[in-house]
Amino acid sequence: MSRLTSEPAASIRSMGELLATAMGMEKESADRYADLAGRMRAAGRRELADVFDRLVLEETGHIDMVVSWSRQIIDKPPEILRPEAAPQGIFDEEGIGLVSPELVDAYRSLAIAVRNEERAFAFWSYVAAHGASPEIREAAEQMAREELEHAKTLRSERRKAFFKDRRSASAIQEPYDLSSLEMEVCTRLEEYAGMNESAEIKNRYRDLALEAHKLSLDLESDPLHPPSPVGPPPRSLDALCEWLADHYIDAGEHLPSQAARDRAQALATIAVKRLAIVHDLVQR
The missing domain is CATH 1.20.940 (RNA Binding Protein, Prp18; Chain A)
Structure with missing residues (x-):
């Protein structure tokens, strides 16, 4: 499922709050992917650990982007949100941490990451529609666009994982209309x-x-x-x-x-x- 489990409880009312929210979301994703990478590595699934390590690098890049943006806008790094203040229902590992590593593959791992980015897009789209000021709405729209690009990149990686070793064996088909x-x-x-x-x-x-x-x-x-x-x-x-x-x-x-x-x-x-x-x- 790629929708929010619930609508955000309150409108974001300042750029500082928006940047702190973005920072919290990206950090949670990076931390959770790092945990999954460690679990896969401990189970001997190095190829999957590498997938989650790449996702950690992606999220770390997003964190760096948010920090840079924060310095430009409010002249300091974003604050760290209290856990209870962070948006709920954005990151969902969909129980993959409870599944035997032997049953996990790269496609499923990347599919989860895609859905997380889509939920983040939905969150920022909601903020853009209900922001307290034009500045906040514009910034939220930018965040939504960023999440959309992240989802597109991960979709490409997911597609490669799914079709690995299949393209050469496929029958030649006429292009679809x-x-x-x-x-x-x-x-x-x-x-x-x-x-x-x-x-x-x-x-x-x-x-x-x-x-x-x-x-x-x-x-x-x-x-x-x-x-x-x-x-x-x-x-x-x-x-x-x-x-x-x-x-x-x-x-x-x-x-x-x-x-x-x-x-x-x-x-x-x-x-x-x-x-x-x-x-x-x-x-x-």
Whole structure:
């Protein structure tokens, strides 16, 4: 699950509080991944320890970014939040610490990290919508964008883990019609909007549907020809959105021209953001 377990209890009311919150979230993630790395290393699963070590490095980089940003904005490092003041339900190791290391793999580990970044994106999106000042809302939007980029990077790593040793063995497939798939997403989003009684959620589905419709028209007039993926696209809305996000990420890494890769990466950013929103909406 990639949604918040509950809405943040109170609006963030100062930049100092926002930066302290960001620091606390990143530090918790780094500490928890470090614990998991140690557990995997103790169990002799060096390859998984390396995965969690990479996640620790990712989170350490995020911490450094928050500290640097804090020095620029408030001329000092962010404060450390008391545990009871930290946001709840953002980081979730999904019980992986209780599972035998023999049953854990790189794909599952990275999938958990992806969902954590999506929850962080949902948190900062909420703060951006309810911030006490324009400065806080703008900063929260920036944090949401950062989490989205983190999720995109981890999705790429997760995809590599899943398809490791499979690409060469795959049968050659014709590229899928991405325009038609985006139009299918549009149709499904409109259906979800029609079934929902909440005006706010209905409008969010319709905004996403309009975006998918525009993407479909763009891809119809100027098709993107990424490498063929392994496996056909699924039909459920959230799974199809996830398939497209992974497909665009893969295209952004493997298309032959820089212009095509840049275009695919832009599509990936849109698709990852859409997926995070859909994951949140379908659970409501």
